[in-house]
Amino acid sequence: MKFRRVVAGALCASVLLTMASACSTPQSSSNSKGNTQTTSASSEKVTLTFWNNYTNDSQHVMANIIKQWNTDNPNIQIDANSTENTAYKTKIKTAIAGNSAPDIIYSWAGGFTKTFVDAGKILPVDEYLNDGTKGKLLNGALTNITFNGKVYGLTYNQQAGALYVNNDLFKQNGVKIPTTFDELLTAVKTFKAKGITPMCVGEKDEWPGMWYYDMIALRSAGASACLDALNKKASYDQAPFTDAAQKLEDLVKAGAFSKDVLSVTRDDAVAQFTQGKIPMYFGGNFDAQLIDESLKGKVSAVKFPMISGGKGVSTEYLGGSADALLVSANTKYKDQAVKAIKYLAEKFSSAMYLTGGGLPEWKNDSLDQSKVDPLSKQIMDNIVNGSTGSVPAWDLYLTGDDAQTHHDLVQKLFGTTITPADYSKQMQQKINKS
Amino acid sequence: MDRLLSRKRTILLFILPTFILLTVIIVIPIFFSLHYSTLKWDGFSKEVFVGFENYKNLFVNNTDGFIQAVINSLVLALISVGIQIPFSLVLALTLARGIRGERFFRTVYFIPVIISTVVIGQLWMKIYNNDYGMLNTVLKAIGLGSLTDAWLADTKTALASVFVAMVWQYVGYYMLLLYAGAKSISPDIYEAARIDGAGEATMAFHITIPLMKPILAVCIVFAVTGSFKAFDLIYVMTNGGPLHSTEVPTTLMYTTIFTRYQYGYGSAMAIFIIIECLVFTLVINKLFSKNAVE
Numbered sequence: 001m002k003f004r005r006v007v008a009g010a011l012c013a014s015v016l017l018t019m020a021s022a023c024s025t026p027q028s029s030s031n032s033k034g035n036t037q038t039t040s041a042s043s044e045k046v047t048l049t050f051w052n053n054y055t056n057d058s059q060h061v062m063a064n065i066i067k068q069w070n071t072d073n074p075n076i077q078i079d080a081n082s083t084e085n086t087a088y089k090t091k092i093k094t095a096i097a098g099n100s101a102p103d104i105i106y107s108w109a110g111g112f113t114k115t116f117v118d119a120g121k122i123l124p125v126d127e128y129l130n131d132g133t134k135g136k137l138l139n140g141a142l143t144n145i146t147f148n149g150k151v152y153g154l155t156y157n158q159q160a161g162a163l164y165v166n167n168d169l170f171k172q173n174g175v176k177i178p179t180t181f182d183e184l185l186t187a188v189k190t191f192k193a194k195g196i197t198p199m200c201v202g203e204k205d206e207w208p209g210m211w212y213y214d215m216i217a218l219r220s221a222g223a224s225a226c227l228d229a230l231n232k233k234a235s236y237d238q239a240p241f242t243d244a245a246q247k248l249e250d251l252v253k254a255g256a257f258s259k260d261v262l263s264v265t266r267d268d269a270v271a272q273f274t275q276g277k278i279p280m281y282f283g284g285n286f287d288a289q290l291i292d293e294s295l296k297g298k299v300s301a302v303k304f305p306m307i308s309g310g311k312g313v314s315t316e317y318l319g320g321s322a323d324a325l326l327v328s329a330n331t332k333y334k335d336q337a338v339k340a341i342k343y344l345a346e347k348f349s350s351a352m353y354l355t356g357g358g359l360p361e362w363k364n365d366s367l368d369q370s371k372v373d374p375l376s377k378q379i380m381d382n383i384v385n386g387s388t389g390s391v392p393a394w395d396l397y398l399t400g401d402d403a404q405t406h407h408d409l410v411q412k413l414f415g416t417t418i419t420p421a422d423y424s425k426q427m428q429q430k431i432n433k434s
Numbered sequence: 435m436d437r438l439l440s441r442k443r444t445i446l447l448f449i450l451p452t453f454i455l456l457t458v459i460i461v462i463p464i465f466f467s468l469h470y471s472t473l474k475w476d477g478f479s480k481e482v483f484v485g486f487e488n489y490k491n492l493f494v495n496n497t498d499g500f501i502q503a504v505i506n507s508l509v510l511a512l513i514s515v516g517i518q519i520p521f522s523l524v525l526a527l528t529l530a531r532g533i534r535g536e537r538f539f540r541t542v543y544f545i546p547v548i549i550s551t552v553v554i555g556q557l558w559m560k561i562y563n564n565d566y567g568m569l570n571t572v573l574k575a576i577g578l579g580s581l582t583d584a585w586l587a588d589t590k591t592a593l594a595s596v597f598v599a600m601v602w603q604y605v606g607y608y609m610l611l612l613y614a615g616a617k618s619i620s621p622d623i624y625e626a627a628r629i630d631g632a633g634e635a636t637m638a639f640h641i642t643i644p645l646m647k648p649i650l651a652v653c654i655v656f657a658v659t660g661s662f663k664a665f666d667l668i669y670v671m672t673n674g675g676p677l678h679s680t681e682v683p684t685t686l687m688y689t690t691i692f693t694r695y696q697y698g699y700g701s702a703m704a705i706f707i708i709i710e711c712l713v714f715t716l717v718i719n720k721l722f723s724k725n726a727v728e
Contacts, residue, residue, distance in 0.1 A: 090692060097477050115695070119479050204675060260564035260584030262676030263592075400476070400695035408678070415589065415677045 046333045048340055050080045051095070052106035053088040061351040069343055076336045078104070096121050096328075103331040104341055109144035109155050109321040110396035111403060116326070117147045123327040124150040128338045136346065141361040144321040144392055153326035154345040157358035159393065160285045160319035161215050162301035162379045169196065169279040177302060181219070181247060184305045188256045191279055199256045200278045202266030203414050206407040207395055209261075212251075212282055213410045214394050215304050215318045217244035222311035223389035229432070230397045236427035240311060245420035247307065248413050262415060284319070284393075288375035289356035301378045317383045320390040321361060323348075359384060402431045464708065470701035477697045488702035498690070500703065503681040504710075510597055510682070511661035511714075518601045519608055519653055526612035527638055540613065543606040551603070555670030558599040562586050589679040592672055596680050600667050604660070608653050615649035616642055651722040658718065659711040683707050 054062045066080050081102070083091050088106075095101045096116050105122075107113045116122050129151065134142075137154075145153045165177050170187075173194055178184035191198040203209040218226055221240035228234035229241070251257070258264070264272075273281040274294035281287075282304065291299055306314055325341040327334065345362070352358035356373025359380055369377065395403035409426055412418035418426070471488055475481040492500050525543060529536050546554060561568045562585035570582040585595045619642060627637050643650075665684040668674065674685040683703055691700035 093477055115476070115479075204673065206675075258564065258584075260587035262589075263559075263562075263564075263584065263587035263672065400693060404689065404693050411675070411677060417589075417677060 045075045045077070046336055047077045047079050048104055048331075048333060048337055049102035050078050050104040050106075050340075051088070051092060051102040052080065052082055053085045054080075054082045054106075055084045061355060061357070062348060065344060065347045065351060068347075069340065073340075076333075076340060078340060099330060101328040101330060103328055103333060103337045104344075105326040105328060107153070107324050107326050108396060109153075109324040110392050111399040112396065113145065113152065113324060113326065114147055115399055117152050121329050122152045123329045123331065123334060123338075124152055125154070125327065125338055125341075126151050128335075128342075133342055136362055138361055138363060140390065141321060144396070145324050153324045154341050155321035155324045155361045156345040156348040157323040157352050158320055158361050158384075159322040160317050160359055160379050160383050160390075161211055161282060161304065161393075162285060162288075162383055163304050164273065164281045164283060164287070164291055164299050164301055164375075166273070166276060166279045166295065166299055168276070168298050173279075175279070177300075178305045179303075181216075181305045181307045185250060185254055187280070188251065188254045192255045197258045197272075197278055199251070199280045199282070200264070200269040200272045201257055201261060201282070201414075202264050202269035203257075203261045203411060204263050205266045206411055207393070208266045208269060208283070209414050210395060210407055210410045211284065211318065211393055213244060213248050213413065214391070215282060216247050216307070217241055218316055218318055218391050219304060219307045219312040220244040220247065220310045222313070223316045223391050225311060226391045230391070230394060232432050236432060237424045241427070242420045242424040243307075243310075245413055245423040248410075249416060249420055252414055252416060257414070262411070285359050285376055285379045286357070288379060289373055292356065292373060292375040297374075299375065301375050301382060303383055313388060315386060315388040317387055317390050318393060319359075319384075320392045322392070322396065323358070353380075398431065405430045464705075467701040467704050470697050471699075471705050473698040473701075475697045476695040481698075484698065488699045489706070491699060492702060492706060498686065499678050499681055500683065500686060502678075503683045503686045506593060506680070507662050507664065507682045509593075510600065510664060511658045513597055513601060514604075514657035514661050515654055518605060519650075519657055522605050522608035522653070523612050523643075523650075525605070525609045526616055527642060529609070530613055530616035530642075531634075540610070543609050545606065546603045547607045547610075551666040552670050554599065554603055555667050558595075559586065559671055562595055586672055587676055589677050592676060593680045596668055596671050599671065600664060603667065604657075608657065611649055611653055612646065615646040619645050647722060651718065654722075655715050655718050658714050662707055662711050662714070 050066070052062070063080070066078050070077050089112075092101070092105060092107070093115075096105070096119075099121075101121065105116075107116070113122070133154075141155050141158075142151050145151060145155055167177075169175075169191075170177055173191065173196070175187050175190050176183060178187050188198040201208050201212060214226075217240070220243050221229075221238070225234065225238075225240060229236050229238075252261075269281070270283065270287055270290060272278050273283075274291055276295060276298070285301075288301065303314055303317075306312070325345050327337040327341060331337050349358075349360045349362040350364055350367055353360040353364060353376065354367065354371055354373070356376045359376060372380075391397075394406050398406055406427065409418065409423055409430075413420070413423055472483060472485055473481040474484045474487070529540055533539075560566075564570065564582075564584040564587065567585070569585065573579060573582050583591055585591050623641055623645075624637060627641055632640070663684060664682055665688070668680055668682060668685055669688070672680040674681040674689065684707065687700050687703040687707070690696050690703060694700075
């Protein structure tokens with residue numbers, strides 16, 4: 001009996017302890033924000049921690065650049081730690097929330113970073129950029145990393161959507177590469193009639209299909225109208241957005257995509273295209289390297305077709321800054337960390353452009369243009385250079401919940417379980433007014 | 435040894451490591467979740483205490499399909515208990531009779547249990563594939579081409595397709611549990627029954643199954659709670675899609691917390707799943723203990 005009482009006591013104690021610790025966590029997290037004074041002394045040796053998601057092939061390039069920095073700067077060593085993409089999102093969110101963030105943070109520009117900025121966890125870097133750094137950046141490189149008028153990091157890689165067309169399939173079937181949406185529908189119908197699935201998309205993963213919608217919306221509404229809606233300054237429940245939904249539905253109903261489109265992953269979709277079975281694929285520049293490897297010289301990256309009567313112009317593209325380096329507001333070594341991200345961002349930008357892993361954010365005239373991945377160069381030449389505006393893929397702009405809502409609604413368009421009018425209405429209701 | 439074990443202090447010493455481990459890894463996080471479930475919190479910003487608001491949102495004017503997800507998991511539980519366990523039981527009793535190749539079949543049926551779920555998911559995704567999948571190929575080959583479908587892409591077939599894979603995966607697990615139960619019944623009883631002129635079926639229904647009640651209860655509890663907790667195979671095969679048609683509470687909880695950043699609301703789902711599992715476990719055990727008295 002005495003034993004039982006001991007166990008009961010232990011249980012009660014553990015419950016009480018748990019409750020006490022559970023209740024105390026929120027306060028501790030809000031307290032520690034204030035007491036982070038910098039104690040930087042540039043002469044002593046410091047080690048900066050740097051977390052990132054560099055686990056694919058591009059990591060090789062990054063690792064070499066970091067190694068180079070460490071050799072050149074014996075007093076500021078970078079200790080880099082890479083985590084797989086999806087796990088990284090969870091890891092970095094948890095670390096930042098718990099005030100255990102690394103000094104240098106890899107992040108996605110736009111909504112993902114905004115959450116951290118709003119919570120006051122990221123260092124604004126404006127005052128560090130007047131040493132000529134701004135002049136080295138391409139136009140718009142800081143747009144997606146600027147919040148409330150302040151710059152919160154440096155970008156080194158941007159995204160651009162491109163319509164990849166398989167020239168061989170177009171030639172063999174006598175189809176014209178579409179420049180207007182009507183031509184696109186004609187191309188879809190012609191291929192379909194010949195038993196070829198005209199386009200592919202990995203709609204199981206949701207975001208690839210969203211790229212299609214966001215691109216069509218950009219052509220239909222124009223960049224400034226899209227940004228206004230994304231910034232909650234204008235409604236989604238407007239004719240151009242509904243038209244865009246209608247256009248996507250037209251594509252689906254014309255049989256542009258295979259029957260199992262809702263269970264195809266993005267990797268499967270790219271694989272279908274690289275096998276040379278599919279004539280058209282709207283994807284990101286990040287698909288360029290893989291496509292170029294498998295279908296060397298057979299593929300062109302062209303602008304997405306224009307919509308007659310649409311408000312968009314042909315010099316606008318879906319994309320913009322995507323990858324960014326941030327400095328934690330809690331770092332002890334602000335100057336050193338900012339110095340490091342300036343170096344890393346510039347080098348990463350060139351290196352990724354050369355390997356076809358990304359599009360540059362920094363001026364790159366000094367690069368040997370013949371060594372650049374040919375499809376990436378096409379995207380840069382055909383789509384990005386001389387552009388008059390860009391809108392990021394909407395899920396980079398909208399934060400977690402809203403991004404997921406947008407994904408879901410676009411998936412319903414692919415599944416034709418929602419009318420274009422309802423789509424716009426629900427976008428407005430759930431995202432802008434919620 | 436007996437004297438040693440009868441000392442209370444020794445008992446305490448022996449259970450303490452597990453007790454501490456369970457407390458730290460399971461009990462404490464549950465209380466954390468309980469606390470989170472009363473908050474409106476995105477994981478970073480300041481938490482707002484909202485009381486039972488999150489629980490209310492699960493069922494009143496629910497917009498994210500949680501109720502449908504719960505219904506889906508109940509259907510899965512029903513299939514598990516109604517089809518999976520009887521099927522496993524038949525396999526177990528057949529094997530326990532000592533047929534030829536007993537060990538071979540026992541191993542074969544158990545293989546899906548030890549293979550990683552991701553591999554199983556990939557395997558079934560290939561079977562269901564619209565272009566080159568085995569299912570469609572077979573249907574075409576036997577002249578049933580009209581029945582082919584994009585199984586995992588069609589909202590009408592996706593849920594059933596995933597459930598088939600889930601039931602298939604664990605048949606071997608329950609078979610092994612039941613097989614062990616059947617094997618532990620003393621052969622004397624069968625001998626006596628045989629002398630009294632009992633046939634195979636009579637022995638199965640009047641001796642084997644009644645004596646296996648405790649292990650059957652365990653299997654049913656596992657099957658039901660396993661259905662409520664099911665996550666991995668669905669996550670791999672459909673991730674709750676297409677159009678949320680294969681959503682179960684756990685997949686919904688995952689997206690709510692990790693892509694929608696609604697920690698509070700997601701935690702409320704977690705607590706609901708825990709309570710659901712506890713209640714069903716208690717009810718099932720009660721039912722079986724009542725039967726055992728007879």
